[in-house]
Amino acid sequence: MAGHPLPAPGSSELRELLARDEARLLYKSLHRRECSTGRLSRAQLDLWHRNAVDGQPPLENLLEDLERVFRLEWRGDPQASESTVALVGWAQRPRTTQTDALDVQPISLRVRAQVLESKRCSQCGRTPDDHGVVLSVERMLPISWGGSANIENLHALCEECAVGRWQYLETFAAHADAIRVAVTYDEPQRRIGELLRTVHPKWIRSDVLGVVASAKEYQEDWQRRLRDLRFLGWDYEVQKTGQEGVRVWSYYRLTKSAPWPANIPQAIKDEEALRKAKRRG
Ligand SMILES: [Zn+2]
Known part of the structure; x- marks a missing residue:
């Protein structure tokens, strides 16, 4: 840098x-x-x-x-x-241990232009032409949580949405170290679970869970990965209250956790099959 x-x-x-x-x-x-x-x-x-x-x-x-x-x-x-x-x-080079590794790579001009191509705030949908908003390129997963400068981790936000999102994310600042570790796990279920466990008893908003679920590879259906946790002995509650601007968000909070099995995808499959068999009687 x-x-x-x-x-x-x-x-x-x-x-x-x-x-x-x-x-x-x-x-x-x-x-x-x-x-x-x-x-x-x-x-x-x-x-x-x-x-x-x-x-x-x-x-x-x-x-x-x-x-x-x-x-x-x-x-x-x-x-x-x-x-x-x-x-x-x-810093000359990022420290090598997992929790210290920080990607302070700047966002390239080419990638910035690509993100701004939509000409629309990815959160409220307002545009510079129709609504006079100013768009900026923001990291979905902040640097302090291990977020990269790759296009998958970037979105265009208007000033109002960017400030609102920052204020929200800042309420988790005390957990930054733990979150940085959580996002490094290979399985999306584990990333989601560890995040919920870290911030417990706080509620966490759906967009943040979605980004963390996709931290290693994009998850088409991250809500499904969240529901998978219930096959592993975990549980959570959902609340649709917090209204920011016009948008209503879902918030999630952990109610039960369990140790991780050695093979998470296999354990989910086994439990799913078992429950199906039970339903068939
Ligand atoms: Zn906006």
């Missing part, structure tokens, strides 16, 4: 990269330095941490958030109060 300019504080790109509000605040104060005097001392950092975010979450966690994506250059022992730090660019 060398050559790609660092995101501006407050930009939607930064929001995608850093899920936590406090991490974005820290970025902001380092970014300001980068543009003017350069470095922040450890003592200044500690002072910022106490004053700007009331000491929570721990400074080390916030620095870790930043270092997953950006390169911080330390002079001196980072723990010593006279050491200094500067924001100097993007």
